[in-house]
Structure formats: C-alpha cells, structure tokens
Amino acid sequence: MASIAKRPDGKYRARYRDDGGKEHAKHFVRKVDAQQWLDEKTAAIVTGQYVNPRAGMVTFSSYFADWSQRQVWAPGTDKAMRLAAQSVTFPTVQLRALRRSHLEQWVKAMQTADRGAGRPAGLAAGTIRTRFNNVRAVLRAAVRDRLIPSDPSAGVTLPRTRRAEAAMELPTPEQVRALLDAAGGRFVAFVALAAFAGLRLGEAAGAQVGDVNCPGRTLHVRRQVQRGPGGTVLVAPPKYGSERTVFLAPALVDVLSRHIADYRPGTDARRWLFEGEPGDPPHQNTVGYWWRKTCRDAGVAGFTLHDLRHYYASGLIAQGCDVVTVQRALGHASAAVTLRTYAHLWPTAEDRTRRAAAALMDETFGPSADSVRTREA
Template identity: 30%
Template sequence: MGSISSYQTAEGRRYRVRYRRPDKSQTDKRGFKTKREAELFAASVEMSMARGEYIEASASRVTVNELGIGWLATQTHLKPSSLRPAEIAWRVHVNPVWGTVSVGDVRHTDVQNWVSELSKKRGATTVIRAYGVLAAILDSAVRDRRLPSNPARGVNLPRKVAKEHQYLTHQQVHDLAAKSGDYETLIFVLAYTGLRWGEAIGMRASDVDFDRRRIRVSVNAVEVGTEIFVGTPKSHKRRIVAFPEFLEPALREQLRGKTQDDLVFPGEQGGHLRRATRGTRTWFKSALKAAELQPMTLHDLRHTAASLAVSSGGNVKAVQRMLGHASAAMTLDVYADLFDADLDTLAEGLNEAARKSVVGKMWARDESQGRPTP
C-alpha cells in the first residue's frame, strides 16, 4: 500500500498518499482531512490495481466535447444516412449541454433528467438518438479507462410509438400508377417488388433480367441533405427480387434506348431521381390526390408490397427475401398484422388434432354438460 504522510496548511493538518501507478511511476493525492480518509483511499487504489480496474484521476477530467469530436471522427463505418443524424444530434442536443462537462462528473441522475426534459420538447426518435450519441461517447471513455462504468446506461427512455402501416389494394396501386404520369412504372416496381426508394432509383438497366423476371438489388442511392450517396443496400446485403409478368412490358418500355449502365429511373437532369417530398405540390402527392387516396409516403409502397405478397400466398421466408430483412423473425415483427389469418389456421389445426387424439372423451363431456357436440 502507498505511504501516508501529514503536512500543515492554513486550514490545519492534512494528509498525503503517495503510491505507484500500474506503470510503476510515482504519484500522490493530497488534501485528506483525516488519516482514516487517506488510508481508505490508499486501500481503494491498491484494490483497484489488483483487480485491473485502476483509473488515473486525470484521465476522467477530459471533457465530453473532447471525446465527442474524436468519437464522431471514428464513425466511418456508418452509412451517410446514419452518420448525418448522429452529427446533428451531437451538434444540436448533446454538445450544448454536455460539451464542457468532464466525463468523470457525468452522473446517472443528470443524464436521466436531461432525457426527461428533452422528451418534453422532442419526439422519442430524436431523444433516443441524442441519448445514444452521449452513451456511445461515454462507452468509449470506459474502454479508454477514463471511467469505471458508463453513467448513462440504464436510464429510462421514451418509447417509440410504431406508425400504423398503410396498405394499398391491387386496384388502388393501379389507380395510383395511372395518375403518376412518367412515374407509372416506378409506382408498380415499388408496390410489387418491395424495393426501397434508394434501391429503385439506384437501379441500372443491367440489373433487370427479363429472362428470369428478376431484379438484382446491389446499390442504394440515399439522399442526405442536398447530396445523393450511392452505396450498398441496407445492412450491406445484396439480393435478387422477382417481378410479376404483367410488369415486363412496362419495364421494357422504360429501358428502351438505354445502355446497360443507364439508370432505369433517372431524374429530369439525368442524375438520380430525387424524393418527391419537397414543396407543397409534388408528383406523388398530386397522384395520390388524383387517385382519391389518403396521404401516404413512398415507403408505404414497400409496406404495400409486403401486404400484396402475403395476401397472394407468400410465406414469411419468401417475404423476408423479397424485402431484404435480416431474418424471418424481423419480417414477422414488422408485419405481424399481415399474418392474422395464420392464427385462424393454427386454431383450426389444433381443433382437428384434438378431435383425432382425444377419442370421444372431450366431446362426450361437452354433450353431458349441455354443450353442443362438435
């Protein structure tokens, strides 16, 4: 254990603890009012070094701002569509409140109060994202041995309320496509293949296989601010999707005169098509109104594709492959409402199995109690 010595100050006697760090360099901590306090500190230092949990006091004095800047610089693995929201959350919500605070001074209750106050002014998605940035920065402080544990972990977060999916019928899809002008084929592709918007606008002529009626999904063109970034599909997973036979003539017409490298659905200026979300009037909003449909987003056409696939008899594994979900479980979680009919089938199957297995006993009991025998 380190050595303890006393020294005199204007306020009275104080105690100093001298000890060696794990690298064998010597340091000390002074200012203890009693020898007992100094002994307890010396014992705690020795115990933390024995457990491999020792943290240099000066290491925790670094501010959240200093670590945050470095943390953002290391997020190169994130897609631009994920990095930009994180940067905004850091700049708008995290740094103004926590930037000047030393990581060693961050307290669990302070983080909880911050989350609670932010929840009064912002939606759950914004709050969870801002909290995630702060927590990730403090996680890096733990890994760098600046903190023994992350004080942000374990706080109560607001719950996201899942938006109810909107599904179109076959007739509604055709009505919408008919009112979409030059984008008619695009509407059909989105509603019958489940492609994400970025996957559809990034698709090139070489991705369409008419012999097998397949579309290769290999890129995702994401609009971030005023720029479009072309990268891999979500989760970096490429896939092959099928398109219905009735779509073939429209796709062939869409590709007439195009080379293999040309975009299938280019924008007016020849580049990638932009989302129809800017301004008070857009082609998509106009088409919805003309088709007498309720307001919806282009992403709702992906939900529609899932609905039409299930209603046509597609099993969950096929729908998962079409949508590019990581697992069938994820598909079921997102679209559980589309598989309600499976519950009826399950109950009917159990009923029939019970009929065959419980030879007359159940039915006889029902009859004796005045209930109709199945």
C-alpha cells in the same frame, strides 16, 4: 504500490501508483475511508478497469470530434451521428463531469423543443430514441478508451414509442390500385417496385436498367440514392445487409419491361431506371414531389412511400413466408429487425390452431363443414 500515512494535522494520506507508474494521492479524515478508496483503486487496476482521474477532462464535443474521425461509417450513419452529437445540451461539459441528469435534461429538451409555428412541439419518440442511442455509442466508446469509468446514459428513461401494431397503418389493395392508376407515366414502375418488391425510396431511385433481369424475373439491389451536400444527389452502397436479389412477380416484370421500353430505351446497362436531372437518378426531393402529387390525384392521404414497403411485407407474411424469407426480401440486417417491425403480422398460435382445425374438418366432411351444421339443424 499503495500506502496510508498519518499526517501531522491528523488526516490520513492515501497513495497509489497507477498502471502507468504515476502516483496519485488523496487525504481523508478517517483511515477506514482512505483504505476503502485504496481498495477500490487497486481492484480497478488489477481488473483492468482503472480510469485515470485526469483522463476525462476532455469535453464531450472535443472527444466526439476526435473519435468520429476514426470511425468507418456510411455517409448516412455519419450524418446521423453528427446530427445527434450536435443536438446535445452538454457539448462543453467534461466527460468526467457528465451525469445521468445531463442526459435526462437533454431528452426532456428534445421532447419539448419548439419546432416552429404550425408544427407539433418536440421530436417524435422514435427520433429521440435514435439520437439518444447514437450519443450513447459515443459514451460507451469513452468507457472503452478508459476516459470515464462507466456510461452515464445507463438507465435514462426515454419517451415511449408506439407499438408496431398500433403505429403501422397499411394501405388497402384498393388504395394501392388507386395510387398506381394515379401515378401515370414513368412513376408507375417506381410505385410498383415499392409495393410489390419492397424497395426503399433510395433503392428504387438508385436502380439501373442492368439490375433488372427480366428473363430471370429478378432485380439486384446494388446501390441507393441519398441526399448529398448542398442538395446534390449522392449514390452510395445500400444499407448494411441490404444488397440483395429480389424475386419479382411476372406482372411486375411486365411493368418494368414496359417502363424500360417507353422511358429508358438504350443499350447501356448502367443507365438509370428512373431519371431526375439528365444523366442522374432522381433526387429524394423529386421523388417526394412525385409521391405527393400521386397521393393527391388518387385521393389517398396519410401514407408515405415507405408504407408500400410495409404493404409488400404484409403480403409475404399473409402468404406464409417465414421470418428469414421476409428478412432477405426486405434486406434487413438480421431476422431480429424483421421481427421487431412485423411480428404482429404473423399468425398467432390461436390463428394457426383454428386454421389447422378447419383444414381437418374440411378433410373429414368435404370442402365445407357446413353440412355438419345443416344436419344438426
């Protein structure tokens, strides 16, 4: 029920009852403004979009603390969400008072933050985008919980990230060979799994001997190693969609077989393929040390271990593998993720046209069309 009544002082009092039966009122100088306000509130109630004006009095940090307890997150997601929530510049601002300007100020603060002597100012554009999207998930949840009528982060401009083709620098085959030669010992197989099977650092560190099927030339990715509390090693399931079977090249099977025979002999299929502290898989910091030493010894600079995963993907694409094949090999959650990352590596229509025309000429004139040009000369 809604109504408008003129008060003795000449103002108009508009009243309505929300979907819970509670009455709300507001005073206006003009009757037309009172009617417009009532129309908006009534429409929101009828369409199910009504938000109690008092509902958003909770602060951002308080809402996140309550909301996050109800979420089913993997440990890595939980850590990323908390890091993003703790980085905002508006933790004590009530949700109903949050404005787009609050989000813009936070983004600017991340972009210009002083990160200490010798380090570049501000966070990388990709990091800012990730934190922003995580906080935006919180605000959208508040909209669904009817604490605020709309998401104040909508339309905020973020720093531009580099295009994948510009940002991605792949090691050459010669550089990968130099890294394998320099790795030596037990780290050779680790580097090989990244370069020729596309395993992430945590996935390779979390592999067990029983995951390797040498006769079948496959490796099953079942788990990953993450940083645990206090610098401990945490073994967790792979990222969503990343549990998979990787089909191995015969030469890679030989590398793994020699590694197991030389460094991980035994009968327990659950023994770690690579070992850090006795009985544990290697910590990410340990793998990082091995990688930096290998790069230094190989004289190769400017690459991360993850770049070998990109090297593997580029090889699959160069051999004509389609998007779904590459997605499954890399354990991406969807083909869209694969395309966002590697679309620039697939041949363009021009490339395919030239190859098709070249194949047609080869079929017509033999293995090489040079004879046509020779006769013309």
